[in-house]
Amino acid sequence: MSGVLPACARSEGLAGKEAMHGYVVKRGMAGNRFVQNALMDMYARLGEMDVARRIFAVIDPRDVVSWNTLITGCVVQGHVAEAFQLVTEMQLPSSSSKEEEDAIVMPNNITLMTLLPGCAALAAPARGKEIHGYAVRHALESDIAVGSALVDMYAKCGLRRQGVAKEPGCSWIELDGAIHRFMAGESAHPASAEVHAHMDALWERMRREGYTPDTSCVLHDVGEAEKAAMLRYHSEKLAIAFGLLRAPAGAAIRVAKNLRVCNDCHEAAKFISKMVGREIVLRDVRRFHHFRDGSCSCGDYW
Ligand SMILES: [Zn+2]
Numbered sequence: 001m002s003g004v005l006p007a008c009a010r011s012e013g014l015a016g017k018e019a020m021h022g023y024v025v026k027r028g029m030a031g032n033r034f035v036q037n038a039l040m041d042m043y044a045r046l047g048e049m050d051v052a053r054r055i056f057a058v059i060d061p062r063d064v065v066s067w068n069t070l071i072t073g074c075v076v077q078g079h080v081a082e083a084f085q086l087v088t089e090m091q092l093p094s095s096s097s098k099e100e101e102d103a104i105v106m107p108n109n110i111t112l113m114t115l116l117p118g119c120a121a122l123a124a125p126a127r128g129k130e131i132h133g134y135a136v137r138h139a140l141e142s143d144i145a146v147g148s149a150l151v152d153m154y155a156k157c158g159l160r161r162q163g164v165a166k167e168p169g170c171s172w173i174e175l176d177g178a179i180h181r182f183m184a185g186e187s188a189h190p191a192s193a194e195v196h197a198h199m200d201a202l203w204e205r206m207r208r209e210g211y212t213p214d215t216s217c218v219l220h221d222v223g224e225a226e227k228a229a230m231l232r233y234h235s236e237k238l239a240i241a242f243g244l245l246r247a248p249a250g251a252a253i254r255v256a257k258n259l260r261v262c263n264d265c266h267e268a269a270k271f272i273s274k275m276v277g278r279e280i281v282l283r284d285v286r287r288f289h290h291f292r293d294g295s296c297s298c299g300d301y302w
């Protein structure tokens with residue numbers, strides 16, 4: 001069935017496709033992920049994005065093909081911003097806590113190839129550079145198709161290819177259906193002042209409980225006090241502080257980061273989990289960290 005559906009999408013007439021969908025439902029194949037992916041692909045190719053989204057919503061668990069199919073559909077149908085939003089979501093810790101490590105879905109070469117023309121369409125070279133950085137970190141740059149999509153993107157965005165700039169750290173958290181992004185030390189988020197103040201309060205408590213900032217994580221040539229101040233507002237700390245302010249009482253705080261978590265934020269998350277009696281789940285570029293009662297599931301090895 002998953003082999004027949006793509007052919008269906010290429011043929012004419014919606015009626016035949018609906019009959020095919022009905023057959024799938026009647027035969028009890030509607031819960032089969034391969035069939036669901038193929039059905040979603042069929043509807044996305046037809047421009048029936050609402051149907052594709054509805055199918056996507058019930059796939060459990062989703063694999064990288066599920067995500068790529070919807071992302072491709074969005075780019076092809078011109079919903080490029082939605083495509084980028086989906087890429088952010090696919091990297092968030094899943095809300096079901098079981099077997100999280102198995103359920104990690106990371107963008108692959110197909111995802112990148114799909115997104116790069118989207119950057120060109122939006123004339124968004126910054127997005128393209130982010131993708132380039134991701135490709136380098138995940139050894140996908142040498143993939144011929146990704147490489148040529150990168151060259152294409154730079155050409156269309158009117159840029160000389162200048163190598164990959166160091167990617168700034170960014171952490172994000174999903175609350176009430178919205179993604180909240182934080183960059184180190186920034187004040188772009190509407191609740192920024194409140195978040196910084198909350199981080200200050202946490203910092204004071206942590207210091208009293210024996211936490212010592214690990215300033216070796218700051219490379220800048222500045223004094224120790226200034227280094228400590230820079231550490232305090234790292235993106236993952238801001239996202240955690242925001243989660244503590246806004247997440248429902250007792251719920252785990254789930255944060256994702258685009259780079260590897262630094263030693264100091266790892267240590268701080270351990271302290272905070274114990275101080276506030278909450279679980280903190282941080283997915284960095286390498287793995288999941290589950291902070292509970294002052295220690296981390298990675299055993300400080302990551
Ligand atoms: Zn940090």
Ligand SMILES: [Zn+2]
Binds near residue numbers: 266288297
């Ligand atoms: Zn850890």
